Amino acid sequence: MTSILQIGFGPLGVQIAEYIAQKETVKTVAVVDINPDFTGKKLSEVSPELSNEVKIYSSVKKAINELTSKPDVAIITTVSSLEKLIPQIEEVAKLGISVISTCEELSYPWELQPELSTKLDNICREHNIACLGTGINPGFLMDYLPSVMSSVCKDIETITVERIQDATPRRVPFQQKIGAGLTLQAFKEKEATGTLRHVGLKESVYLLANSIGLKLDEVTESLAPVIAENEVASKHIQVKKGDARGVEQIAHGYVNGMCKITLHFKAAIGEPRSYDKISSKGIPNFSSEIEGGINGDIATCAITINCINSILTASSGLRTMADIAVPGYIN
Structure with a gap:
């Protein structure tokens, strides 16, 4: 069972959690969101389709301190800006957790933001984790x-x-x-x-x-x-x-x-x-x-989850959809 730490619990994060809840091989073990109304709640209090055993935390540190083992992958659904995303990635990279994010600018930032791309790539390599930006668009349909x-x-x-x-x-x-x-x-x-x-x-x-x-x-x-x-x-x-x-x-x-x-x-x-x-x-x-x-909301949630196995086998660094093993549907 692959364990998932979700960071960001807006509409997209909730929908991803609902899809994960239907899977047999992956499981959300903790959620982090800065919304104070969510802090300490069980996932079932946000959506009846979700677990009444998994909690929402105000920070990654608090989530990790309460978990009995380190999550395998972090799914980040917070911002579209690469600059704003990098500190969030660095926090989990230092814990040795690979990252999948729906941040649009992360999908292929090398040409438009070369300095930030190099910075992020170095962070990932230093901590031996892989980081991927994906989604239906960008990340699949048009590229x-x-x-x-x-x-x-x-x-x-x-x-x-x-x-x-x-x-x-x-x-x-x-x-x-x-x-x-x-x-x-x-x-x-x-x-x-x-x-x-x-x-x-x-x-x-x-x-x-x-x-x-x-x-x-x-x-x-x-x-x-x-x-x-x-x-x-x-x-x-x-x-x-x-x-x-x-x-x-x-x-x-x-x-x-x-x-x-x-x-x-x-x-x-x-x-x-x-x-x-x-x-x-x-x-x-x-x-x-x-x-x-293709319905963008459904497909973005699906491809984010279906890239989990590919990111776990990817070499360390900032990766794109063209770098990783071809993702496919996971149960």
Whole structure:
């Protein structure tokens, strides 16, 4: 039985815990969250699907002091920022615990944040643990999956990946992150602060490029609101006509002035059709589409758990999805 320390118990952390509770080979043994309302509670007090024997602690130190043995893996679902995540990773790295995190900037930080990447890599190597950033996007649909599909190609001229999704059934923090329900003025203000966007699109471009052997000269990214033509709503957010119902981002990766990689991300409440599509121009040409798309909340929780065995066998250091053994479903 693989034991898991969960750090972060927001909606995503709770959902991961609920999925782990259904597994036979992994078990959450402690949860850490800074929310004072959670401190000392049993997991069952947060969700009836969870254990009444496992507690929530205010710090890693307090959790470790009460556990009878060291957890095998820490799953961290706290922040999107690599800079803010590193101290959290270092704390468990010093205990010799490997890390899987849903932090978007962790998925492939080498190009955009080289100094922080080297710092984190050194921390992991010093304490002989592996650290992985994963998720459905970034971490799979727009980078790892097209990388795998490129293995059947004799030659690649361009790769285009589209992730178009109706955000109506997604969790509230995701809907807020894409600006659903904001006026256009409020959207622009939040965009200017960097708090409104899908985090990780450029990281996906670099991960995909690295996997297929491209040295990019330039990566660009555009962002725009998806404007509601009529009133739309999710369970928690009402969007008025003329306001933003979501976000559209497009990133391009260039080699010698030629666009080789295009990633098109669009997520909005009331989007009429959801799909994930990978198109490769080369030998052979191909297009592969997942009608309906992959539910991001479900899949992010699933892939985080399903990477556990891979991270336990990975060599020490900062790892990406392209570095580890191919993950698969675990019981």
